[in-house]
Amino acid sequence: MIEGKLIKFHREESGLTQEQLAQGICSTTHLSKIERGITEYSSEITDLLAKRLGVDMIAERSRYESLQHALAKWNDAIIMIRTHEIHQLKSEIEQEPLRFLSDFFFQYHLLLARYHLFLDNPPRANEILTMIKTKQDSLSPFESNLLLHVRGIYYYSTRKFDCCIQSLKQIDDEYPNAEYYFHLATAYHSIHSNTFAYYYGQRALQFFQKTLNILKVIDSEILILIQLNAKEPFDMEHTKQQYDKLLRVCESVNSMERAHKIHNNLGFEYFRRKRYKESKASYERALELTTENTPASSYLVTLSGYILSCMKGNLLSEEELNHLANSGLKKAREHQDPTFVFFEIYLLTLKRNEEELYEYMEKTALPHFKRTGSQLMYQHYERQLFLYYVKTGQTEKGFELASEKMTNEISYYELE
Numbered sequence: 064m065i066e067g068k069l070i071k072f073h074r075e076e077s078g079l080t081q082e083q084l085a086q087g088i089c090s091t092t093h094l095s096k097i098e099r100g101i102t103e104y105s106s107e108i109t110d111l112l113a114k115r116l117g118v119d120m121i122a123e124r125s126r127y128e129s130l131q132h133a134l135a136k137w138n139d140a141i142i143m144i145r146t147h148e149i150h151q152l153k154s155e156i157e158q159e160p161l162r163f164l165s166d167f168f169f170q171y172h173l174l175l176a177r178y179h180l181f182l183d184n185p186p187r188a189n190e191i192l193t194m195i196k197t198k199q200d201s202l203s204p205f206e207s208n209l210l211l212h213v214r215g216i217y218y219y220s221t222r223k224f225d226c227c228i229q230s231l232k233q234i235d236d237e238y239p240n241a242e243y244y245f246h247l248a249t250a251y252h253s254i255h256s257n258t259f260a261y262y263y264g265q266r267a268l269q270f271f272q273k274t275l276n277i278l279k280v281i282d283s284e285i286l287i288l289i290q291l292n293a294k295e296p297f298d299m300e301h302t303k304q305q306y307d308k309l310l311r312v313c314e315s316v317n318s319m320e321r322a323h324k325i326h327n328n329l330g331f332e333y334f335r336r337k338r339y340k341e342s343k344a345s346y347e348r349a350l351e352l353t354t355e356n357t358p359a360s361s362y363l364v365t366l367s368g369y370i371l372s373c374m375k376g377n378l379l380s381e382e383e384l385n386h387l388a389n390s391g392l393k394k395a396r397e398h399q400d401p402t403f404v405f406f407e408i409y410l411l412t413l414k415r416n417e418e419e420l421y422e423y424m425e426k427t428a429l430p431h432f433k434r435t436g437s438q439l440m441y442q443h444y445e446r447q448l449f450l451y452y453v454k455t456g457q458t459e460k461g462f463e464l465a466s467e468k469m470t471n472e473i474s475y476y477e478l479e
Contacts, residue, residue, distance in 0.1 A: 064100030066109045069123045071098035072164050073116045088112060130161050137174055141181060142242050144278050153178060169195060169206045177213050183358070185220045192217060208238035215246055222436055224253045241270035245279065248286055255438050261290040281309055281321050285328065292332055302332055320361075323352040327365045334368065339376025346372060359398040366391045367405045374409065385413055401435050404428050408444075421451045 074084050085094040088111045096102035097109070113120040133156050140148040153175075156162055162171045176191040192214055195202075202210060211234050218227035227250040231243050245267035252260035268283035270276075288305055306325050313322040330345035346369035353362050370387050373379040379387075388409040395403035408428060411420040424444050432441035445468065452461035 065124060065127055066113075066120060067097040067100045067104075068164060068166060069118075069120070069127065070094075070109065070112050070116065072161070073113075073118050073123075074098075076160070077116060079116075084112060084115060088115070126159065126161055127164075127166075130156065130159050130167060133159075134167065134170055134174060138240070141174070141177055142240065142279075143274075143276050149178065149181065169198075169202055170209065173206065173209045173213050177216065180213070180216050180220055183220070185217055188213070188217050188220075204235075204237060205239075208234050209240075212238070212240065212243045212246070215243065215250070219246060219250055219253075222253075224250045224436055228254075241266065242279070244270065245283060245286075248283075252286060252289065254436065255293070257290045257293040260293075261287060264290065277312065277316050278318060278321070281312055281316075281318065284309055285321070285324060289328065292335075299332065299336060299338075303329065319352050319354070320357070323349050323357065323361065323365070326352065327361075327368065330365070330368050330372065334372050334375070337375075339372050339378060342372040343369065343376065343378050359394060360400050360402070363391060363395055363398075363400050363402040367402055367409075370409055371405075374412065381413055385410065388413070401431070401437070404431050417451070421448055424448050 070084075074081070081091045081094050081098075085091045088094075089097075089108055093102065093104070093108075094112070097104050097112075109120060113123075133152060137149070137152040137156060140152055156171065161167060172191050172195060176188040176195075179185075179188040179191070192210070195210060199207070199210060211230050215227045215231035218224070218230060228247065231247045231250070234243055244263045248260045248263035248267055251257075251263060264283055264286045268280065268287065271279040271283055284305070288302060292302060306329055310322055310325055313319070313325065326345050326349035330342045330349060333339070333342035333345055346365055349365045350362075350369060353365070366387065370384060370391065374384060388406045392403055392406035392410065394400075395406060404427065407423060408420070411423055414420075425448060428444050429441060429448070432438075432444065445464065449461055449464050452458070452464065
């Protein structure tokens, strides 16, 4: 039935009506059924139709199969993070007009949306997803699942973690790309649902091990280690050993981006345990691994951790800390990055003006963390603000803050 679709595609490209193309060859009704693939037809008829259109049907079928194969390879390249191949295949596919054929139209555009997400361009991806949403009744089961997957990635990239989870959870078991378990795991991690993050992280890890996706194996292992340390500090020596193993893998595949992430995570784990010198050393190593291609958000998270470790451990002079915090604040504002709040807090802390610092926490930091879904940071600074209210005798404000917290608290004893 491929021939019928190809005939329809080239007829519309040529600007011919069904009546004009069918004249002297077959009835318009028969041509319509051929194009829709709902009737038997002889090769003689399709050869005559192709001849009138000026196309070689054997060559067209070959182009069809080549594009089918190229789209599958493009999808695999994105999953495997083969950057050069991703760009190369996109260029090749865009030279093929058949990508607008009904069989390929949605798959091509969904992969194009994912390509833009790979390039960290959510607005462009959203334009494509919005276009497809108006036509989603025409999607095949595979395309419907792919739409849910790409939409989930888009929601994650725009920090709409609940929407991300809702979208990805609708994917059915027929979808062959179990990579989406990793995206589910990262979304659950982002809302601090550590049990689900660990569960889906393990499922993703199994898929990546099976498909020999080394980079994603590293990502999954990192995510799982984070969950083990999420609520209570896991054994630090074991954690360090596991991260060291992953660092050796990063070195073998030349992934400095992931090595940066590991050193950053180690810095945080040492910080949580008040081992500030070791924390500083890990953050320093992470900063050394940043390049001009490192996303600003990744660099700023590491710089923020480095400054805080040095402040807590008295490891740098106030002059140096002020310089670093101002540098971070400037970069965060330039990139409209949410970490600007941390650098503001550091600068106010260094000024030693408690009233100004805690007013900033109350009026700017806490609303910011709530707005961006940063639950962990919201809880941390909410506690600091509460303790400040208690210390300074601001009982009414303290009660108001505690009341809001208890009202929003979930009971795990009696499920509500």
